[in-house]
Amino acid sequence: MTIAGLDVGGTKIAGVALADRGDGGPAGGSAVGGAARWSLDDVLARTHRAHRIHGPESLLDALEEAVRELDAQLAEAGHEPIRAVGLAIAAWLTRDREVVTWAAHLAVRDFALRAALADRLGMPVTIDNDANGYLVGEAAMGAAADASSSILIALGTGVGGAYVADGRPLLGSHGLGGELGHVTVDEQGPVCSCTARGCVEAYAGGNALARDAAGVPAAVALAPDGRPTAVHLEQAARAGDAEAIALLDRAAWAVAAGLRRLLPAFDPEVVVLGGRVMLECADLLLPVIERELGAHAPLQGVPQPRRLELAQLGGHAAAIGAAVLAAR
Incomplete structure (x- = not known):
């Protein structure tokens, strides 16, 4: 399965398409024996662009566009299309990660983003804040890949x-x-x-x-x-x-x-x-x-x-x- 990861900051959207090996090991960490579950070789496509998001609808539009761009890259390279999306966003979120309570730079408040994006894309969506996404990435295949x-x-x-x-x-x-x-x-x-x-x-x-x-x-x-x-x-x-x-x-x-x-x-x-x-x-x-x-x-x-x-x-x-x- 191919999974999209998106990072929305105040002025840009970065995206990747990640091949999920499904080979076991702790989620987001290191597999048994210390071998990293993921590596940079599993990043199949990338995108990085500026945005002018202002409000919930333009946020959904920009996220959908990023997913479609990644899918186009995957198709050109002969990879499977995206089947699930993870989103890291510069925002305060409810503990269940369903609702953006406040994203000051995006003019989004009290918006049930996870369900709305899943409905827009027709696939499962997972959300967390950008700092958590940053460190989970570094723990998976970066500076903290060998640490628990x-x-x-x-x-x-x-x-x-x-x-x-x-x-x-x-x-x-x-x-x-x-x-x-x-x-x-x-x-x-x-x-x-x-x-x-x-x-x-x-x-x-x-x-x-x-x-x-x-x-x-x-x-x-x-x-x-x-x-x-x-x-x-x-x-x-x-x-x-x-x-x-x-x-x-x-x-x-x-x-x-x-x-x-x-x-x-x-x-x-x-x-x-x-x-x-x-x-x-x-x-x-x-x-x-x-x-x-x-x-x-x-x-x-x-x-x-x-x-x-x-x-x-x-x-x-x-x-x-x-x-x-x-x-x-």
Whole structure:
């Protein structure tokens, strides 16, 4: 059977078609003996495009179009058509993963998406949030493929997070388990998008870095419209600007401070660090994270960090994870 995995963010849809081997082993994890159930060879087709989704109907239209595009690629290559769909979406979902309670970037609220998409496509549909999909993908065939438990910290526009054990993401009582970007590291810190103070996201998310970049003359000078983003802050840091370097160091400190709280709580085998900001600034951020964890290790006597790995699957990680979840 061929399964589609789709990842819907604020501005793009990424998709894959995954061959489900059906050869046993824990769903979304490693098979008996440590051999990964899936590999990149099982990804039969890919798509990646921008979208202008605004509201439920345009969301359904865009998802159907992505599935049809993948099916066309499969037909051209002589593969079986898609029989099931997994979706990873940047949204808050009910615990049963039936209803999108709020997807701010898509203008979708209180929408029974799973049933509506299954009806539109005429096939089974599985839904989870994008961070869970991201880590399930990395656990299936990426940075955490050899681990039974892992956590994800993903620095993008905000800071996503997830915890996966034996291939299954933590959902929590309200479906919001794994919101690791909203771990508080300083109660007197900046206001976060969630309205609390001092979350990891308030220091290390792309929006937070853009906010801070506005006060760095070197970053402002790099922005054509005078409104710098995290990219301009990175460029200023690479040019040697002390203020930009200090802000990125502070972002890395916040990630490490969050991990110091998370490692004793979850005891993961692997910490996966991903997201556009993290991966593009890894050489600037990772040494500070490692230094901070080494200097202030929780659970003295336990190796720290257990293992830090950069995400490996790029922009299709969450789509791969969504397909893996649907393969169950």
